[in-house]
Amino acid sequence: MTVSSSATQADTGPAEICAEHLHKSFGGTVAVxxxxxxxxxxxxxxxxxxNGAGKSTTLRMVTGVFPPTSGRAxxxxxxxxxxxxxxRRNLGYLPERTSLYSDMAVxxxxxxxxxxxxxxxxxxxxxxxxxxxxxxxxxxxxRLVGNLSKGYRQRVGIAQAVLGDPSVLILDEPTSGLxxxxxxxxxxxxxxxxxxKRTVVLSTHILPEVEMICSRVIILAGGRILAVDAPSQLExxxxxxxxxxxxxxxxxDVLLTxxxxxxxxxxVVVEAAPxxxxxGAEGTRILVRLEHGFDMRRExxxxxxxxxxxxLELQPVVMTLEEIFLKLVGETHESQRS
Amino acid sequence: MRAVLTMAKREFFAYFGSPTAYVLLxxxxxxxxxxxxxxxxxxxxxxxxxxxxGLWRYVFIDYRLVTLxxxxxxxxxxxxxxxxxxxxxxxxxLPVRDYQIILGKFLAAWAFFGVxxxxxxxxFGVFYVFHPxxxxxxxxxxxxxxxxxTAFIACGLAASTLSENQVVSAMVTYGILVFFWFMTWNEAVxxxxxxxxxxxxxxxxxxxxxxxxxxQTVDVLYFVFFIFFFLYAALRSLQSRSWRGxx
Numbered sequence: 001m002t003v004s005s006s007a008t009q010a011d012t013g014p015a016e017i018c019a020e021h022l023h024k025s026f027g028g029t030v031a032v033x034x035x036x037x038x039x040x041x042x043x044x045x046x047x048x049x050x051n052g053a054g055k056s057t058t059l060r061m062v063t064g065v066f067p068p069t070s071g072r073a074x075x076x077x078x079x080x081x082x083x084x085x086x087x088r089r090n091l092g093y094l095p096e097r098t099s100l101y102s103d104m105a106v107x108x109x110x111x112x113x114x115x116x117x118x119x120x121x122x123x124x125x126x127x128x129x130x131x132x133x134x135x136x137x138x139x140x141x142x143r144l145v146g147n148l149s150k151g152y153r154q155r156v157g158i159a160q161a162v163l164g165d166p167s168v169l170i171l172d173e174p175t176s177g178l179x180x181x182x183x184x185x186x187x188x189x190x191x192x193x194x195x196x197k198r199t200v201v202l203s204t205h206i207l208p209e210v211e212m213i214c215s216r217v218i219i220l221a222g223g224r225i226l227a228v229d230a231p232s233q234l235e236x237x238x239x240x241x242x243x244x245x246x247x248x249x250x251x252x253d254v255l256l257t258x259x260x261x262x263x264x265x266x267x268v269v270v271e272a273a274p275x276x277x278x279x280g281a282e283g284t285r286i287l288v289r290l291e292h293g294f295d296m297r298r299e300x301x302x303x304x305x306x307x308x309x310x311x312l313e314l315q316p317v318v319m320t321l322e323e324i325f326l327k328l329v330g331e332t333h334e335s336q337r338s
Numbered sequence: 339m340r341a342v343l344t345m346a347k348r349e350f351f352a353y354f355g356s357p358t359a360y361v362l363l364x365x366x367x368x369x370x371x372x373x374x375x376x377x378x379x380x381x382x383x384x385x386x387x388x389x390x391x392g393l394w395r396y397v398f399i400d401y402r403l404v405t406l407x408x409x410x411x412x413x414x415x416x417x418x419x420x421x422x423x424x425x426x427x428x429x430x431x432l433p434v435r436d437y438q439i440i441l442g443k444f445l446a447a448w449a450f451f452g453v454x455x456x457x458x459x460x461x462f463g464v465f466y467v468f469h470p471x472x473x474x475x476x477x478x479x480x481x482x483x484x485x486x487x488t489a490f491i492a493c494g495l496a497a498s499t500l501s502e503n504q505v506v507s508a509m510v511t512y513g514i515l516v517f518f519w520f521m522t523w524n525e526a527v528x529x530x531x532x533x534x535x536x537x538x539x540x541x542x543x544x545x546x547x548x549x550x551x552x553x554q555t556v557d558v559l560y561f562v563f564f565i566f567f568f569l570y571a572a573l574r575s576l577q578s579r580s581w582r583g584x585x
Contacts, residue, residue, distance in 0.1 A: 095427040097427070116344055
């Protein structure tokens with residue numbers, strides 16, 4: 001499957017993060033091959049992929065942890081290798097293994113990072129206070145990092161990333177290993193950080209997270225980019241039709257034939273497996289597939305009702321990001337095998 | 339400069355956040371104090387005449403041994419722990435250069451070594467109160483000890499970048515330093531010329547003249563070269579992440 005990332009780039013402004021043909025190999029092993037993407041200012045983008053897909057390696061090249069074997073990347077217009085210091089001044093990064101100096105108190109740790117980020121000395125106290133406020137950790141400011149719960153340590157990790165108010169935030173698996181309440185807290189926090197001035201890259205393998213927070217996703221597998229797009233656009237590409245599911249009491253052949261006569265209907269199928277018997281759902285599910293850009297629910301409903309088939313429910317079927325993801329990753333495996 | 343000092347400050351105080359620092363301090367002071375006492379007893383018992391050759395030389399040669407024992411344990415955590423915790427990755431994305439990180443850690447270890455040496459000078463002060471002596475020869479010895487300790491730190495710092503295991507980094511440091519000590523010991527193995535060349539390279543042969551109260555340019559240059567060599571090795575080792583990966 002070929003992907004053109006330029007065609008799908010958001011047109012909201014200059015690219016804040018730009019990756020061009022990034023390639024990384026360690027010894028003989030290729031970790032990332034030909035990865036290109038752009039993220040516009042103010043965008044919140046999801047970085048998705050199964051474990052070992054090359055997400056962290058790609059992010060490490062973009063953040064300047066190590067240089068790419070070939071290709072180039074820039075942050076806020078500065079090349080991450082040749083203008084490393086300038087690029088990093090615009091960057092806040094939360095590494096995959098949120099690792100903090102556990103022997104330091106929260107404030108001391110944040111002051112340390114602020115000093116290392118070369119934030120002017122007179123602004124250090126202000127920015128540290130602001131970052132602690134933004135992440136809700138003021139009340140633990142004097143505790144040792146090592147004594148905090150995992151959720152709070154994650155907050156400290158995010159607080160250090162936002163110190164100095166960088167224009168680009170890259171968060172590698174910010175919610176992994178947290179309990180559900182902490183996860184929703186951190187998500188709310190990340191959503192609050194994304195605004196028109198700040199670009200956020202969120203790497204994760206938790207799909208609903210991306211759907212909730214991100215406007216676009218980059219899907220990686222096997223070190224390659226599979227897709228860069230908004231989840232809804234991805235769905236359009238993977239499924240050439242729009243789908244509605246109608247649950248009826250009786251799905252007769254007459255009904256199916258009459259449904260096929262509705263304008264723009266491409267296909268009508270009866271769902272093979274009885275949906276879910278345990279839940280007590282009655283009737284049969286019919287999938288009506290329409291050309292994109294048309295909504296014929298009214299016509300479909302009246303055909304069913306007029307035919308006396310007993311309409312129980314009618315709803316659009318959207319592909320979840322999970323389905324999109326599995327389909328894309330599955331296709332890659334297929335193509336690699338063949 | 340700010341980044342270097344910030345790094346140094348964090349590392350220096352990190353030493354005192356764990357009991358290790360106090361154990362190392364206690365061992366260093368206990369052993370140097372014992373050696374100082376026994377060297378003075380030896381000097382008095384055998385009625386030697388010159389302090390420089392009869393006492394200070396032995397004191398500094400003994401101090402060297404304690405320094406060799408303790409310093410690899412001071413430097414082993416510098417990068418190994420960062421690697422193990424993963425904190426190194428964050429350092430690499432901050433707007434600082436690798437050499438600034440290295441210099442900061444180097445300064446921190448050096449300051450800790452400074453504390454050790456300052457406290458180990460107390461016996462000299464006590465001795466001076468009872469028996470004022472010419473400060474020249476022990477000052478030369480002290481300069482030698484500081485250069486030697488700094489060389490140990492540079493070597494230990496480089497070894498610490500190699501793995502995330504502190505024991506490995508300490509053992510590699512011991513291995514290198516002891517090799518630089520023993521390499522001139524066996525005249526039977528090499529020709530006379532070879533031994534002469536090896537003596538030029540040997541860490542401790544350059545230290546002995548300091549211990550006896552002599553400061554020679556060649557010895558100072560040797561240590562300076564040794565220190566820069568290992569700091570550069572540390573820098574290259576850190577940069578190897580570009581082909582080795584992060585962990």
